[in-house]
Structures are given as C-alpha cells and as structure tokens.
Amino acid sequence: MLQPFKLCNLVLSRSFSGYVSRIRYLMRLKEDDEACREALKSGNFLLYHKLSPLLRKTSSGTYKLASLKTSDLEQILENVGKDTHFVNESFLLGCTDKGEPQFSLEVGDLDRSALEKECRGMFVDLRKAFFMLPGPESPLAAKGQALLRWHQTNCYCSATGQPTVRNQSGSLRVCHSSGITYYPKMAPVVIVLVSDGSRCLLARQAMFPPGMYSALSGFCDMGESMEEALHREVAEEVGLEVENLQYSGSQHWPFPQSSFMLACHATVNPDKTKVNIDKAELEDARWFTYEEISEALQNPPRDPRRDLPAFWVPPSYAIANQLIQEWANQQQLSRKLHGLK
Ligand SMILES: NC(=O)C1=CN([C@@H]2O[C@H](COP(=O)(O)OP(=O)(O)OC[C@H]3O[C@@H](n4cnc5c(N)ncnc54)[C@H](O)[C@@H]3O)[C@@H](O)[C@H]2O)C=CC1
Numbered sequence: 198m199l200q201p202f203k204l205c206n207l208v209l210s211r212s213f214s215g216y217v218s219r220i221r222y223l224m225r226l227k228e229d230d231e232a233c234r235e236a237l238k239s240g241n242f243l244l245y246h247k248l249s250p251l252l253r254k255t256s257s258g259t260y261k262l263a264s265l266k267t268s269d270l271e272q273i274l275e276n277v278g279k280d281t282h283f284v285n286e287s288f289l290l291g292c293t294d295k296g297e298p299q300f301s302l303e304v305g306d307l308d309r310s311a312l313e314k315e316c317r318g319m320f321v322d323l324r325k326a327f328f329m330l331p332g333p334e335s336p337l338a339a340k341g342q343a344l345l346r347w348h349q350t351n352c353y354c355s356a357t358g359q360p361t362v363r364n365q366s367g368s369l370r371v372c373h374s375s376g377i378t379y380y381p382k383m384a385p386v387v388i389v390l391v392s393d394g395s396r397c398l399l400a401r402q403a404m405f406p407p408g409m410y411s412a413l414s415g416f417c418d419m420g421e422s423m424e425e426a427l428h429r430e431v432a433e434e435v436g437l438e439v440e441n442l443q444y445s446g447s448q449h450w451p452f453p454q455s456s457f458m459l460a461c462h463a464t465v466n467p468d469k470t471k472v473n474i475d476k477a478e479l480e481d482a483r484w485f486t487y488e489e490i491s492e493a494l495q496n497p498p499r500d501p502r503r504d505l506p507a508f509w510v511p512p513s514y515a516i517a518n519q520l521i522q523e524w525a526n527q528q529q530l531s532r533k534l535h536g537l538k
C-alpha cells in the first residue's frame with residue numbers, strides 16, 4: 198500500500214500569503230514577456246560555464262552559489278568585452294523569499310578564467326557542487342542547469358526541422374512554422390530501496406565513482422504506472438520480486454536530461470534474497486547491514502574525486518540518500534524497541 202502524499206504538509210508549512218503572492222508574480226513573469234524583461238533589470242543571476250555553476254568561497258571556508266545583481270553582471274560583461282544586452286538571454290528560475298526574481302545565464306562562450314577572476318568565484322562541475330553547496334542551494338543549481346540544457350537541446354522543431362523561438366522567461370519554445378509549443382520536460386524515473394527486514398540492497402553501475410552504491414533505479418516505460426515500473430526494474434536488474442511498496446518522496450534530478458525521481462521503499466521475502474545481477478546494467482549489487490549503512494551516512498566524502506571511502510552513498514541532496522537515511526532511522530527505532538544497540 199502506498200503511503201499518502203506528503204504534499205499537504207509542505208504547502209501548509211509555508212506562509213500562505215507570501216507564498217501565493219510569489220507564485221502569482223512568477224506566473225506573470227513566465228507568461229508576460231514585457232514584465233519578464235522589466236524583472237531582468239532587478240534580477241539575481243546564477244552563471245554557468247558550459248553548464249557548470251559559479252560558486253564562491255565564503256569567509257568561513259564553505260561554498261555557496263554566486264548570485265549576481267543586474268548592475269554587477271552588466272559591469273562584469275563589459276569588463277570581459279560582452280554586450281550588456283546579453284543579460285536578456287537569461288532564463289527565469291524562480292524568486293527569492295523577498296520576491297526578487299532569479300535567472301540562470303550560460304556564459305560558456307566567454308573566457309572562463311577571466312570571468313572567474315571578475316566574479317571572484319569558480320565554475321564547478323554540478324555533480325561535484327552537490328557535495329559542496331549547503332542543502333537548499335542544490336535544487337536551484339540543478340534547476341538552473343536543467344533549464345539551460347533543455348534550451349540548448351531544443352533549438353529545432355522535431356516535426357519541421359525549423360528553429361524554435363523562446364519566450365522571454367524561457368518557460369517554452371515555439372515553432373512558428375508548425376505552431377507546436379515545446380515545454381521543458383522531465384523523464385519519470387523510479388528509485389527504490391529494497392529491504393529484507395534487517396539489510397538493504399544497494400547497487401552500483403560501472404560509471405559510478407569508485408565505492409559509491411545507490412538504490413535501484415530505472416526509467417519508466419511508456420504506458421507504465423510507477424508501481425509497474427518499480428516491480429519491473431527490480432526484477433530486471435537484480436532478479437527479485439518486491440512487495441509492500443511505500444511512497445517516500447520525489448525530486449527533480451538534472452541528469453542525464455532531467456529526470457523526475459519517484460522514490461519508494463519496498464521489501465522482499467527474507468527467504469528469497471539471492472540477487473541475480475543484470476551485468477549489462479549493474480557492476481554489482483549487494484545487501485548492506487545497518488552498521489555499514491550508519492558508517493557510510495556518518496562519513497560522507499567531501500570531494501567525490503578524492504579520498505574516497507571503500508563504501509559510500511550519494512550526497513545528502515540525492516533522493517537515494519533520503520531513502521537510505523529513512524531506512525537507517527527505521528532500523529534504529531526497531532533496534533531500540535528490541536533492546537539492541
Ligand atoms: N537523485 C538520485 O538519488 C538518483 C538519481 N538517479 C538518476 O536516475 C536515472 C535513471 O537511472 P538508471 O538506473 O540509470 O536507469 P535504467 O536502469 O533505466 O538504465 C538506464 C538505461 O535506460 C535506457 N533509457 C530508457 N529510457 C531512457 C530515458 N528517458 N533517458 C535515458 N535513458 C533511458 C538507456 O538505455 C539507459 O542507458 C539516472 O540517469 C540517474 O541520473 C539514479 C539513482 C539515484
């Protein structure tokens with residue numbers, strides 16, 4: 198049985214009037230080109246160089262997304278020899294709690310080191326940035342990259358081959374020849390943490406960084422429900438039949454071309470846990486104990502390219518991490534109830 202969605206809590210916990218007025222403002226900016234052009238004059242801009250976001254080091258040695266005001270961005274563009282009208286090529290991302298509009302801008306055609314010097318920051322690969330940014334900034338960095346990539350790869354109409362034209366906010370592209378409107382897309386993906394009651398099943402693909410294991414995942418096929426996709430993926434990848442699906446949450450994930458992750462827990466019969474790995478998809482899949490999982494959650498790597506532990510799990514922003522954390526919490530609780538450490 199699926200658990201009830203958690204969306205109601207999410208909405209109720211927000212300040213209603215502030216939230217609604219921000220959403221209505223964004224709706225207007227999305228649809229009204231003139232209003233969006235006006236908003237660009239007092240915007241906050243995230244810069245990306247070939248899809249890598251610009252980060253800045255704080256005085257305490259941590260990192261944050263660099264957010265530039267319009268006037269600062271125009272000055273920087275002038276300093277690197279670019280027309281300030283380039284600002285209009287930004288895409289609308291959202292607005293801050295104070296109601297200030299936020300935009301993303303791809304600056305990959307400009308000199309990277311000159312920009313880094315002007316901006317007092319550095320462009321960092323997004324996967325690496327997820328390990329460096331404070332929690333609430335990762336979704337914004339991901340959305341900024343996803344929107345830029347979608348526009349870069351949807352410049353032509355798939356029916357006519359003619360160029361598509363964006364609106365000012367970047368919420369859509371139109372082919373004036375066929376009349377088709379294209380909207381940014383996400384591909385639905387199921388992700389599931391399978392448990393046998395005392396252990397959980399994690400897997401790794403050959404392309405993962407060394408030592409990283411994650412929950413099982415897979416793209417939904419056309420016509421499939423989330424539940425069908427989940428049963429099929431587990432059967433395909435590890436040859437097991439799951440039961441007791443429990444919905445956990447969802448997230449946008451910017452890779453490979455924007456996925457919409459639907460995350461669940463599931464169980465298998467503890468007498469039927471032998472995995473039969475599809476080697477075309479997975480390099481390895483194995484059962485992990487509570488002790489191994491706790492250790493991995495408590496010692497995340499700081500940089501996914503250096504000083505890697507023998508076994509580690511995706512960063513806290515990834516919904517796989519949320520599933521693993523929830524499983525560990527539930528194990529801890531049941532151990533307490535049974536008087537175990
Ligand atoms: N946020 C998170 O915590 C996690 C996110 N993910 C994301 O989920 C995605 C899917 O997981 P996988 O196990 O790799 O999927 P998967 O098990 O379906 O295998 C990927 C293969 O499926 C095929 N495929 C079918 N539909 C596709 C589509 N719309 N786009 C691309 N390939 C498609 C391709 O042949 C591809 O090589 C990954 O690309 C990854 O970015 C995966 C694990 C954790």
Ligand SMILES: [Mg+2]
Pocket residue numbers: 413414415434478
């Ligand atoms: Mg998979």
